[in-house]
Amino acid sequence: MNDRSDFVVPDITTRKNQGLRHDPVDYTLPQPLERYSAEDHATWATLYRRQCAMLPGRACDEFMQGLQQLEVDADRVPDFARLNEKLLAATGWRMVAVPGLIPDDVFFEHLANRRFPVTWWLREPHQLDYLQEPDVFHDLFGHVPLLINPVFADYLQAYGQGGMKAKNLGFLPVLARLYWYTVEFGLINTPQGMRIYGAGILSSKSESLYCLDSASPNRIGFDLQRLMRTRYRIDTFQKTYFVIDSFQQLFEATAVDFTPIYQALQALPTLGAGDVEAADKVFHIGNQDGWADSDDL
Template sequence: MEQKILERPAGAAEDWTIPQDWTSYTADEHAMWDHLFDRQAAMLPGRVVPEFMDGLDVLRMTKPGIPDFEELSERLYKLTGWQVVAVPGLVPDRLFFEHLANRRFVAGRFIRRPDQIDYLQEPDIFHDVFGHVPLLANPVFADYMQAYGEGGLRADGLGAIDNLARLYWYTVEFGLIRQGGDLKLYGAGIVSSYGESVFALDDPSPNRIGFDLRRLMRTRYKIDDYQQSYFVIDSFEDLLRQTVENDFAPLYRELESQSDLAPADLLDSDTVIHQGTQAYNRTKELP
């Protein structure tokens, strides 16, 4: 979300979309998708929200091979009016928001190499499609994503993209939810990562904090490792309500006078579900 100025790659349309060119994927690339899919599908049931597993099923994403965006979009559009469009990589902020506001989810068309199986910096098709698309079949979450895009266009005009990017990061990418008394995964960055799918729920290291919009927008995040704090929503309906009903302009002005919080910080006002040891992060800081 927080990006340098990008230049449109050759061959991309003005909105930065490109053909997926599904027929060009090799057998090895399809096999990589299947390996990643099978690994996640085996460990996510019971850990991820049921809405995610339902999305995999209703969109027929359980069949082998990299999904064809045209077929995937046809099924998704009938459910919630969303489409999946291919892009060459990261896109400029405003274009990203415009796509979301118009119910288009941008996805990279490339898939990681075998040496990148557990980590790569730029999101690939497995992260974008496996991680994000199943929840777009859920009407409430689909509405939240559109509302976020509309909010992004407003934030762009107010110079507040950094604050809003934190909302995306700590919900869409790395969000947890409380369902039936248990914590469940829903953020795409978690559900597409084998290691973080375990770390986010089971490891004693990270904080798990009740969702608070203002607090979250003050909190920096890590882009290259497991998170030091996760924010827990009560429901998709509540997340959507807070996004739609809040006037973010006064909130952005309020945040201008407040200092940022480090990813591991805890406040007296926090609803602390689990106070993390931060042991994992400390091992990373050792020389």
């Protein structure tokens, strides 16, 4: 999601969508399968093989099971319609193709109705390791496999339902932190050890290694209000990762009315991305190696 009012559509998004039209209301368009080149399919295959080689033992079981159940294509950019047949049957979710980042209210409306917006185009070979805006590999590979898990699927729908309320109350930046630190960059504690479930990590080779192996970041137990007070990074690896005990914990913690929480947060200080509080459940305090000096969001 994009909560920055100064957002400018990146050049690559404009270039990839040249000549295409999306619906002016919900921003969807038919997935333009004919636009995927041989180079696109080769790039997808490279990214897919690279992540699948490193994620066992790092990604949570639910993600790996979802990837297998959906039978996500390994050698070419997947056909959304084919995957939607399995996804709809499992949890009632489906993917919809969009040109790139979309307005917040449109994004929330899709999630609230169990539709996950997926950017249809793919990064280029020179961008394998980093792309600031989401592409089809991030959106589909990173996000969609967990939508086959019923509890996580319900959590994401509830997030969408709460989005418009947060926007109307003026607390969208606070709610964006919840999405960022769970859906995009969340870790989960399991009997087998700490695992990844956030799509921003799962679709990134370097952050898949950093988030679990590096001594630099903090790893702190999930607490809703604590998390919603915490700024985050969009230009570097995260300074802090929040760790849930289960998807059920996440769903139950966020199923309440957020209005009193928003009111309570107004009386509390906002925390930097790397701050550690005395009351935190700390799994690891980072040594801050390589932390950027630029401002957190």
